[in-house]
Amino acid sequence: MSLDLMKEKGIELDEQKFDWRDIVRAPTSKLDDDAFTRVRIILMNGIESEALRFQHACARMNKELQLALARVRRIEQHQQTLVNWLLPADLSPLETTIGFEQVAIEVTASVAQHEPDPYLAQVYRFGLLEDFDHMYRYSALMDRVMGADANNILQTYTDILPGRPTIVEHRAPQDDLREPYDRSKAAPITKLNAVTLMGGEHQTHDYYMTIGPMFADPIARQLYAEIASIEEQHVTQYESIIDPEETWLEKWLLHEVTEIYNYYSCLTYETNARIKTIWERFIDYELGHLHFVLEVFRKFDKRDPAEFLPASLPEPIEYKSHRAFIRKVLNEEVDLRARGTQFIRKDEEEDDSPSVIYRSQMNSHGSPSETVAAGYKWKPGTELAEETSDIKKLQKKVA
Amino acid sequence: METREGNENIKVDPGEGLLNRTGIMLHPDLAAQLIQGAKETVPSSEGDTAEMEAERAEYVQESLPIGSCPSLVSETHRDSDEEVAAADDRMEVLLDKLGERLAFERQGTRLYEAFIQKVEAMPVQDTNAPPVENLRHICDEELNHFKLLQQVIVELGGDATVQTPSADVAGVLAHGALQIMSDPRTTVTQALQAALTAELTDNDGWKMLQELAEQLGEGDLADQCAGAYEEEQEHLENVRTWLSNMVLSEAVGQEALVEADAAGEEEESERQTAGKRSARAARTKSSGSSKKRKK
Numbered sequence: 001m002s003l004d005l006m007k008e009k010g011i012e013l014d015e016q017k018f019d020w021r022d023i024v025r026a027p028t029s030k031l032d033d034d035a036f037t038r039v040r041i042i043l044m045n046g047i048e049s050e051a052l053r054f055q056h057a058c059a060r061m062n063k064e065l066q067l068a069l070a071r072v073r074r075i076e077q078h079q080q081t082l083v084n085w086l087l088p089a090d091l092s093p094l095e096t097t098i099g100f101e102q103v104a105i106e107v108t109a110s111v112a113q114h115e116p117d118p119y120l121a122q123v124y125r126f127g128l129l130e131d132f133d134h135m136y137r138y139s140a141l142m143d144r145v146m147g148a149d150a151n152n153i154l155q156t157y158t159d160i161l162p163g164r165p166t167i168v169e170h171r172a173p174q175d176d177l178r179e180p181y182d183r184s185k186a187a188p189i190t191k192l193n194a195v196t197l198m199g200g201e202h203q204t205h206d207y208y209m210t211i212g213p214m215f216a217d218p219i220a221r222q223l224y225a226e227i228a229s230i231e232e233q234h235v236t237q238y239e240s241i242i243d244p245e246e247t248w249l250e251k252w253l254l255h256e257v258t259e260i261y262n263y264y265s266c267l268t269y270e271t272n273a274r275i276k277t278i279w280e281r282f283i284d285y286e287l288g289h290l291h292f293v294l295e296v297f298r299k300f301d302k303r304d305p306a307e308f309l310p311a312s313l314p315e316p317i318e319y320k321s322h323r324a325f326i327r328k329v330l331n332e333e334v335d336l337r338a339r340g341t342q343f344i345r346k347d348e349e350e351d352d353s354p355s356v357i358y359r360s361q362m363n364s365h366g367s368p369s370e371t372v373a374a375g376y377k378w379k380p381g382t383e384l385a386e387e388t389s390d391i392k393k394l395q396k397k398v399a
Numbered sequence: 400m401e402t403r404e405g406n407e408n409i410k411v412d413p414g415e416g417l418l419n420r421t422g423i424m425l426h427p428d429l430a431a432q433l434i435q436g437a438k439e440t441v442p443s444s445e446g447d448t449a450e451m452e453a454e455r456a457e458y459v460q461e462s463l464p465i466g467s468c469p470s471l472v473s474e475t476h477r478d479s480d481e482e483v484a485a486a487d488d489r490m491e492v493l494l495d496k497l498g499e500r501l502a503f504e505r506q507g508t509r510l511y512e513a514f515i516q517k518v519e520a521m522p523v524q525d526t527n528a529p530p531v532e533n534l535r536h537i538c539d540e541e542l543n544h545f546k547l548l549q550q551v552i553v554e555l556g557g558d559a560t561v562q563t564p565s566a567d568v569a570g571v572l573a574h575g576a577l578q579i580m581s582d583p584r585t586t587v588t589q590a591l592q593a594a595l596t597a598e599l600t601d602n603d604g605w606k607m608l609q610e611l612a613e614q615l616g617e618g619d620l621a622d623q624c625a626g627a628y629e630e631e632q633e634h635l636e637n638v639r640t641w642l643s644n645m646v647l648s649e650a651v652g653q654e655a656l657v658e659a660d661a662a663g664e665e666e667e668s669e670r671q672t673a674g675k676r677s678a679r680a681a682r683t684k685s686s687g688s689s690k691k692r693k694k
Contacts, residue, residue: 385549
């Protein structure tokens with residue numbers, strides 16, 4: 001299945017209607033729904049959150065676009081609510097966090113493998129190993145404070161292993177900025193990937209900043225403070241790979257196409273029939289937004305949007321376990337660091353470099369991520385569990 | 400410390416932060432205005448909570464369950480086809496409740512670990528506070544219960560790593576206790592309140608599991624549950640006593656608490672003595688009556 005973005009008109013903006021009962025539906029099941037359904041919900045909340053964020057920023061700088069932006073944004077708002085409210089109330093903040101990191105890991109892994117620009121693919125793999133490590137630290141927290149097993153959320157799709165240790169992820173701002181793609185040369189998928197991951201990371205940052213103070217345990221509060229700081233670094237990284245020369249309207253169109261692309265990816269892989277209908281509906285809404293924004297674009301910009309928009313969508317994001325790829329990247333690139341916009345080996349990082357100085361300061365009273373996961377190895381049923389006969393049999397299968 | 404210009408009028412009270420500000424009587428004048436304003440208000444819509452209840456009812460009717468009960472993952476003995484479905488239903492309920500207990504004991508272990516850390520870290524040790532070795536004893540038993548349940552579930556053919564619906568619900572319920580226990584600001588007394596909530600739930604949980612096992616003809620499991628229940632009763636009794644002592648000593652002081660304990664013991668002793676006298680009297684009266692009847 002592929003979408004012809006210019007032919008498919010979707011549903012007109014004024015026909016995109018909601019009511020509160022429509023928006024607030026029965027949520028998904030933490031226990032029964034596939035983890036990737038949850039991954040898709042979380043990511044799409046991030047994509048819509050990014051839509052709102054961008055459209056607000058655009059409105060602040062473009063008076064003549066404010067009404068058009070407000071009209072589209074009103075729909076994005078209710079789409080975001082409907083999607084995000086599919087998460088159930090028994091999914092605790094820490095369990096949701098595990099879900100967020102699974103999104104970051106599996107979606108970034110898919111994106112990194114399909115990114116045609118080798119430098120940007122490296123940027124994605126660099127970020128991937130850091131989110132991967134966050135998952136490990138949060139899993140340790142969940143085990144040691146809550147007495148719960150993160151795999152109940154991950155459903156065996158994603159490993160719980162150390163990545164690039166969070167303690168060394170703290171970098172000086174100049175070492176978080178990357179080289180942007182050239183808007184005149186970049187493949188459409190490159191632009192969609194960048195908006196997708198920027199939106200995902202920004203949502204994650206916002207979420208950790210919101211829930212961090214909800215934890216009573218001081219170690220939990222410290223861990224969220226530390227990892228939220230890294231997520232802010234990741235937002236800095238991912239927004240810097242986007243060509244700043246793109247005009248506001250060009251960016252707006254790219255955002256709409258990114259939204260269509262992501263809903264299309266969700267639809268392609270969704271296994272829950274009820275949720276699938278939501279993805280279908282919102283593809284049509286986003287197509288409606290796209291064509292609305294194209295009309296706005298044509299009033300202010302004489303360029304042909306086909307210069308920078310794809311005619312049809314690239315291959316969808318793959319919602320599946322990327323274990324083999326991630327382990328390979330972990331094996332080969334865990335010791336990478338950053339110097340300016342480039343990646344270096346850890347032995348090339350000088351002791352007096354801005355990042356090392358910054359890191360030493362931040363870690364001067366210890367590192368929450370090291371503290372919480374000291375000696376931690378995930379086991380089925382948590383650290384406290386004994387190895388039962390069925391687990392031993394499983395291990396023989398792999399050996 | 401120099402203050403910035405303009406800050407001279409802000410007086411910092413050394414007792415700032417030690418006053419409970421949540422009650423309406425704190426600012427009587429403001430309270431009077433607040434109450435008056437609310438009294439004069441006309442609600443924007445008529446009615447009461449009925450519509451809220453109706454809306455909730457709709458969601459209840461349309462809702463999907465929290466999740467499914469786990470099935471067996473390995474082959475166990477199977478009866479005839481007619482009995483398989485019924486056996487599966489019974490096993491689902493059992494696995495669900497076993498999963499709940501398992502999750503609770505595992506969480507309980509972490510709860511008591513946090514409790515031990517709190518007591519050990521307290522700057523001033525209260526003589527009524529639970530002794531650390533007693534807390535460790537409870538913690539160890541919670542851990543043993545967790546491991547017991549792991550084995551039980553696997554031997555029944557289940558997956559001990561499953562989060563069952565009842566385990567999920569129990570986790571949500573227990574969240575508050577974990578928050579209280581891990582909060583550095585809570586006192587030992589407040590931590591005991593959290594432990595009491597956990598122990599009350601745990602006690603009833605084991606009792607129910609024992610009854611369920613008996614009903615399902617799982618004799619060995621019922622015996623194991625009985626053993627765990629006995630240990631949990633001891634936990635509950637200890638937690639109750641510690642909590643009671645701490646609250647009373649805060650209220651009446653340590654000396655008065657010791658006197659009250661002594662008085663309580665004396666009263667108990669008198670009650671037992673009175674009970675024995677009464678029993679003897681009843682036996683004497685009974686034999687007198689029978690003698691009368693014989694006449």
